[in-house]
Amino acid sequence: IYSWTGLFLWCLHGMLGSAMDCKNGGAGNVHCSISVDKLLDRAIHHSELIYIISEESTALFEETFIPKSMHAPQNNWGHCNSKTPPMPTSKSDVQQISDKWLLQSVLILIRFWMDPLKELQSSLDRYDNAPSALLNKTKWISTKLMNLKEGVLVLIKKMLDEGTLDPGNSVSLTSFMVPSDETEYVLRDYSLLTCFKKDAHKIETFLKLLKCRQTDNLSCSLF
């Protein structure tokens, strides 16, 4: 259900002109814009869906390939924070992050995961026994994440009045284990999935915190 909802929303997102305020700038130039609130809502919705699908993918992968005794975080494969961009991890720290850094952190995380997800897709394709649902979900996540990145870029531009800094995706896969045999492939893909799920949760939380601050700055700052 969620994948279908996500696809539908992706179609909506693709047509950015739907909920936009368009002004006629004269001489045929139409200037369309979308409000920050709506954009932020849309971004939050995207991130929620991405988290749900990544959670489902991880569960499916675990069920198919991972012995129960090796489920994260029981073993070292569940340790993501050394492999992914460092983020504040206590609630107080997170809530002390400024709006700007919240957005920037989200962008960093998104950019980090663009390549690893692509790699995950190709790796799953090589499996003998990967469920098709898993493949579909990972493909969907990649697409959705790209949309989210575009949305966050627009948000940064609108909220922070900064130019779009898009130096391209970071080289991220090196932090992950380079697999040499089948087992290592499975384990590496598993760590990719679990770490991505964590980061998806971070992205969602950051965006929601940002949302609260947009609407009610005072009470949201209290923690």
Place this chain on the structure above:
Amino acid sequence: MTRSQVERIRCAYRGGGQNRDAHSAERSRSGTRKLTLTAGTLARPPDPRSPCGRTEERVDPVSIPSRPHIYYCRSPNMETFTCWWHPLEDGSHGDDVTYNFTYIIGYKPPVQECPDYVTGGPNSCYFDAAHTLIWEVYCMNVTAKSRSGRVTSQEHCLDVAEIVEIDPPFNLTHVLMNVSENESGRTVLVSWSYPIQSHVHTGWITLVYELRYRLISEPSKWKVKGLLREPHLELLDLPVGTYEVMVRCRSKNNNIWSQLSTPLIFTVPPTHSPDRMMALILMTGVGIMVFLIIGFGIIPQGKRIKALLLPPIPNPRIRGIDPMLLKKGKMDEINRHFSTFHGYKPPQYIEETWCQVSAAGVLSVQSSPQSHSMEEDTRSPQTESQHLLQTSLASSPYSHVLSPYVDSPPGASADSITQSSAWPWPSTGNLPQPELVSFPGMDYSMILNPTSQATPTFCPPTAQDFYTCVNRVSTSGAVHLVPCVPEAGRSPAYLQMVEQESDKSSQLSANLVKKTEALTNGSGDVSQEETKK
């Protein structure tokens, strides 16, 4: 990683061997793997692990009592968390057992000890906000120190973001909404309060709720409304009854539901829509009124209405005349009543075989009545009965050719007979003259023939009535009717008299005379004269 684990992973990777050949064959042929995968997934056994010997998995060492065991960790708000462990079961270690709870974060030292052994209760470790990191892996174990040595539990690792279990909602309330026209039940708005309100407000945690309700009378039929984002819900169109409602919640990013809230019990009252009540009252009022009207208005008129609805078949009666008159034969009164009718003649009874008179006399008699009646008309002093008799004679429907019926006024009968030249009576007295006897009160005349040896015809005047009785039936089937005589006797009496001679007839005539006297006073002498003869 153990060898068995590696083996299992490898086995799972290769798909248990069943479909492997097909997969690899397909892959070698073309790059597309969709079809193969679909076939593979369908043909895959429901538990993909089973071919790889997952049965080797062992249950957690809960059954081993000699080791402490961290069995449950929980964070109510993704800001703090608590872990509990089972202490050592057997008391062989004595009462001096101390537990040391240690943990590491992110698989890296330093090893830290539990910051708070107290807040969570016995055998617990509570991590406050300062000591809690989200999205980090905590690996912890607890060591039991006793005189006999140290026993360490199995390592338990967790990520706080994944052990979020919220407290249950509370303060459930309900509001009955207004009734709409077409619905049979009421809509109820149920709302509740949720914990960690600040966390939810800032967006740190997003809650989803699940509401379940049931009719108290059906304890097993729970209805569940899930994936609620708001802390209220409208239950639409609930039928009348008593309901129990419970709510639970969870973090949107977790699958761990909270405990169920304390139940809310409310009753949906039956709907008294004012329109329906008014209609009911009106209908019952109208109904009662109608019944009262029927009861008090119609029942007294019962007979009339009954006559209107079921018109009675009238008994044979003539209006204004008492039917008893007819029965008792009060001819005088009857004739009086009927005289007003045009063309009425008192009915007459004629017996053929009675009172035979000579043919000449009969014929002459025939013609006479008309003239006689004309003559009689001129006479003024006529009793009513005479007139009646005359008229009856004049237009008697029963007059027969052979009927020896002659009518003559009693008083002047003799005179008229003697005086009237019209009377073709033979003036000679040689022949035994049949005597004509008529009685004014009755419409019956009698001719007495004392000397005649002919058929003992006898015309006994009978009691005056309108009813006839059958005397006898002739062989040809003709019926001889005689007036019914309730007093003087029946036909047997008649027959007897017929057989007897005149002395009997005289007795009867005396009877008749008496009656005549009773009926008419003025003419009594003449009849007596005649009877004496």
